[in-house]
Amino acid sequence: MSESSGAGTDGATRVFVDHRELLFAIVYNMLGSVADTEDVLQETWLSWSSRTHRSPLDGIDNPRAYLVRIAVNHALARRAAITRRRETYVGPWLPDPVLDEPAADDSADERTLRAESVSLAMLVVLESLSPLERAVFVLNEVFGYPHTEIAKVIDRSPAAVRQLAHRAREHVHARRPLYRAHPRVRRQATERFVAAALGGDIAALMEILAPDVTVWTDGGGKARSAGLRPVHGRDKAARLFAGYARRRGTDLDISYRRVNGDDSAVIFMxxxxxxxxxxxxxxxxxQVSDVYIVTNPEKLTHVRRNNEETPAEEGERA
Structure with missing residues (x-):
């Protein structure tokens, strides 16, 4: 390899690394799975390195747009495999949680990634969209790409992209109100709910749970306490959490963290x-309208303790 060729390859590698976290955020919001997102990024890197090895960055006027196009199309192809896998999944499926609060060795780019991830509840709604609708919604609504750029990414006309965006937006807004509670309100409600749920306080649970609350527990068949279907209604949900409180061990620690942008409870044993x-x-x-509980250990492998808890968090033990 010539010196100029080597310099070009190094430049292509730097370009990929510089955009990796953006690509992760886009693909994760399209797929909801950290493992599948990492696989798609590997496929994107192989496509990118193969292209740039032959002619390093020549003819690529906008490397970022080129990489996004590769990653999005690999993600769209990956959806078929995910759909097949979901058909045999045990119990409710929830997206992988992504913690916004980084551990000490996380980079600034990773913190940015977490800030750009949509809420877990929104990811659940996005699962009901078609793969193309979801890609358009994520690129347009989350990352601000105009329809003309999205058209180039997914190889559709701008008119087709506008139609996809309209359908996706109508569907999402029908199932997901635009209102979002103030972070302080969310934190207070989260703490009240967790205290009542893990303490088995039926009266408090009946007060904080909405009458039509739904509890989704994703154990993937690997966690004994996870139900095989969602639990609907305040009475059933309160009894469910009261049963958890009676059966749980005494060595559970609660850490209040931001998960996909929302204040949430991360529980460690x-x-x-x-x-x-x-x-x-x-x-x-x-009140709490929905509760999403991920206990599948395969979805928690990237969840780490935060050793820099605030004083208010210290001593908040289950």
Whole structure:
């Protein structure tokens, strides 16, 4: 390899590294799976390195747009495999939680990635879109790409992209109100709910749970306490959490962290993650409308302890 060729290859590598976290954020919001996102990024790197090895960066006027196009199309192809895998998944499926609060060795880019991830509740809604609708929604609504640029990414006409965007937006807004509670309100509601749920306080649970609350527990068949279907209604949900409180061990630690942008509870057993609990609130912020609990250990492998808890968090033990 010539010196100029080597310099070009190094430049192509730097370009990929510089855009890696953007690509991760886009693909993760399209797929909801950290492992699949990492696989897609590997495929994107192989496509990128193969292209730039032959002719390093020549003819690529906008490397960022080129990389986004490769990653999005690999993600669209990956959806078929995910759909097949979901058909045999045990119990409710929830997206992988991504913690916004980084551990000490996380980079600034990783912190930016977490800030750009949409909420877990929104990711659940996005699962009901077609792959193309979801790609358009993520690129347009989350990352601000105009329809003309999205058209080049997914190889569709701008008119087709506008139609996809309109359908996706209508569907999402019908299922997901635009209102989002103030972070302080979310934090207070989260703490009240967790205290009542893990303490088995039926009266408090009946007060904070909305009448039509739904509890989704994703154990993937690997966590004994996870139900095989969602639990609907305040009475059933309260009994469910009261049963958890009676059966749980005494060595669970609660850490209040931001998960996909929302204040949530991350529960550890010793040094290992045990569960991530994310609550969605009613529009007035007074009650919990949905509870998402991820206990599948395969989805918690990237969840780490935060050793820099605030004083208010210290001593908040289950």
């Amino acid at each position: 010793g040094e290992s993650p045990y569960a991530v609990m994310v609550m969605d609130l009613t529009p007035d912020g007074e």
